[in-house]
Amino acid sequence: MPLALFALAVSAFGIGTTEFVMMGLLPNVADDLGTSVPTAGYLVSAYAIGVVVGAPLLTALGSRIPRKRMLLLLMALFVVGNLASALAPGFGWLVAGRVLAGLPHGAFFGVGAVVAARLVREDRQARAVATMFLGLTVANILGVPAATLLGQHLGWRATFLVVTVIGLLAMAALARLVPHVPLDERQGLGREVRALGRPQVLLGLLTAVFGFAGVFAVYSYLASMTTEVMGFGESTVTVVLALFGLGMTGGALAAGPLTDRALRPTLYGSLAALVLALVAFRFTIHVPWLALVTVVVLGAVGFMTTTPLQMLVMRKAKDAPTLASASNHSAFNLANAGGAWAGGAAVAAGWGWTSPTLVGAVLTAVGLAIAAVAGLLDHTAPAKGTRAGTAKGASRVVAGSPQESTGADRAVPEVRGTASPASGS
Numbered sequence: 001m002p003l004a005l006f007a008l009a010v011s012a013f014g015i016g017t018t019e020f021v022m023m024g025l026l027p028n029v030a031d032d033l034g035t036s037v038p039t040a041g042y043l044v045s046a047y048a049i050g051v052v053v054g055a056p057l058l059t060a061l062g063s064r065i066p067r068k069r070m071l072l073l074l075m076a077l078f079v080v081g082n083l084a085s086a087l088a089p090g091f092g093w094l095v096a097g098r099v100l101a102g103l104p105h106g107a108f109f110g111v112g113a114v115v116a117a118r119l120v121r122e123d124r125q126a127r128a129v130a131t132m133f134l135g136l137t138v139a140n141i142l143g144v145p146a147a148t149l150l151g152q153h154l155g156w157r158a159t160f161l162v163v164t165v166i167g168l169l170a171m172a173a174l175a176r177l178v179p180h181v182p183l184d185e186r187q188g189l190g191r192e193v194r195a196l197g198r199p200q201v202l203l204g205l206l207t208a209v210f211g212f213a214g215v216f217a218v219y220s221y222l223a224s225m226t227t228e229v230m231g232f233g234e235s236t237v238t239v240v241l242a243l244f245g246l247g248m249t250g251g252a253l254a255a256g257p258l259t260d261r262a263l264r265p266t267l268y269g270s271l272a273a274l275v276l277a278l279v280a281f282r283f284t285i286h287v288p289w290l291a292l293v294t295v296v297v298l299g300a301v302g303f304m305t306t307t308p309l310q311m312l313v314m315r316k317a318k319d320a321p322t323l324a325s326a327s328n329h330s331a332f333n334l335a336n337a338g339g340a341w342a343g344g345a346a347v348a349a350g351w352g353w354t355s356p357t358l359v360g361a362v363l364t365a366v367g368l369a370i371a372a373v374a375g376l377l378d379h380t381a382p383a384k385g386t387r388a389g390t391a392k393g394a395s396r397v398v399a400g401s402p403q404e405s406t407g408a409d410r411a412v413p414e415v416r417g418t419a420s421p422a423s424g425s
Contacts, residue, residue: 002119005131007173008112011075012135014166015105017143018082019047021163022098023223024148024238025156032156033091046095050081050102051333056196058107059326063189067115067181071174074104074111079167086160097160106333110326113310115181123260130256130307137252137303140245145238192323200316201324203374208309208331209338211271211367214278215302216339217360219244221347222295228353230291240295247299254300255307263315264375267308271368273301278361282354306332339363 022029022043030040058077062070081101088094109132116132117125151159195201218225222244223237232240251270258266277297284290310328317324342363343356 004119004178005116005128007170007177008071008116008132009135009138010166010173011071011108011112011170012132013139013143014135014163014170015078015108016136016139017147017166018078018101018160018163019105020140020144021147021151021159022047023220024144025151025159028151028156029094033094035091039091043095043098045337046098047102047105048333048337050099051105052330054103055106055110055326055330056323058104059110059323060189060192062107062111063192063322064183066183067111068174068178070111071108071115071178072171074108075167075171075174077104078108079164079171082160082164082167086157086164106329107326109329110322110324113314113325114322115178117311117314118181119179126259126263126307126311127256129310130252130259133252133303133306133310134249137245137248140248141242144245145242148238191320192317195317195320196324196327198316200374200378201313203370203377204309204313204316205324205327205331207267207271207312207367207371207374208328209335209367210363210370211274211305211309212302212332212335212364213339213342214274214360214362214364214367215298216336217343217356217363218278218281218298218339219302220336220340221343221353221356225285225353225356229285230288232288240292243292243295244299247296247301248303250296251300251302251304252307255304258304259308259311263308263311264371264378267305267312267371268368268375270301270304270308271364271371274298274305274364275361275368277301278357278364282357285354285357 026040026043029043030036033040058074062073065073078101081097081099081103084100085094085097088097112132113129116128120128147159147162150162222240226232226237226240227234230240255266255270277294281291281294281298284294310325313324313328314321339360342359346355346359347353349355
């Protein structure tokens with residue numbers, strides 16, 4: 001794997017840290033700015049709004065900007081957003097800073113995924129994308145707990161100042177390690193929008209919205225479950241969240257090679273395993289050691305869905321994958337918001353702290369059903385001209401690389417034959 005993936009992973013680490021650390025800092029922020037914890041919770045939503053809006057908007061605006069320069073511009077906006085958050089004089093300014101910090105999130109991962117795939121051989125593209133996402137999972141193991149402790153002892157502003165420094169280091173790594181990635185001359189905003197509107201791309205995005213919502217229906221209330229149901233003290237919450245992060249890392253490591261070998265079976269398997277794990281958690285949560293094991297499993301199978309979902313929309317968007325790739329992160333954040341709302345609604349209805357597990361299972365089952373329908377459509381109603389297009393593009397496929405059973409899911413044509421010398425391919 002090329003060193004450029006390290007730069008992308010460092011960037012992902014910073015992004016993941018600032019995305020999730022606010023959940024642990026809400027009481028500190030509320031006390032310091034003189035507001036309630038529920039009101040401070042809007043800061044989590046503000047970041048998600050930034051992601052949902054920024055992913056398609058910034059990707060569209062940067063459709064003709066060279067990839068490396070686009071990554072640097074997005075990370076610069078991330079730095080400005082976190083610095084603005086650290087220096088915010090009041091709650092309203094902090095909300096604005098969180099929106100600003102969230103704007104480049106989806107666009108960065110969207111462009112970064114395309115760049116990561118382009119740096120390696122076709123049969124290693126999913127592994128390259130998963131390597132970038134490792135930064136996001138490591139953030140949940142190390143970045144978020146460390147940043148939370150820092151904020152609790154030195155103030156929440158110190159946390160965002162540190163994240164700002166991480167962003168600057170990521171920019172330096174991107175500038176030094178990521179090679180120039182030329183744009184396809186045929187590529188443009190119109191082509192990207194048309195690719196985004198393809199039925200299979202939209203079905204992939206819808207799968208992400210429902211399938212991943214099951215994860216956040218539980219994750220959003222894992223701290224309360226730890227103290228209210230598992231019977232642990234508040235000091236154990238950080239450990240439980242770190243265990244979830246360990247599971248996420250394991251899932252990311254497994255998802256890459258599995259997705260390279262068989263994309264749709266990996267997607268079906270991970271979603272089905274997530275449904276089963278969520279249902280099982282409803283019962284294992286009452287046995288402390290079993291609950292901790294299930295938390296690791298939930299993190300693993302939950303995050304194992306992200307790589308195949310990312311590769312699916314990129315491949316279905318074919319020759320214009322960047323906007324679809326970025327929009328996938330809007331879908332993930334809609335899943336975060338929707339899952340948290342659905343899980344919270346169940347608790348508010350008096351169904352108890354274990355109810356989000358079953359709510360999450362239902363949401364993920366819907367995502368699995370959508371994925372199954374999309375897969376069935378691939379086999380029963382192939383796109384018009386697919387046969388001709390496959391034959392025409394046969395010369396662009398790396399010989400001997402493992403593929404799925406349908407030609408429609410083959411690698412993104414944009415990445416054909418563009419392995420970087422640094423990749424060793």
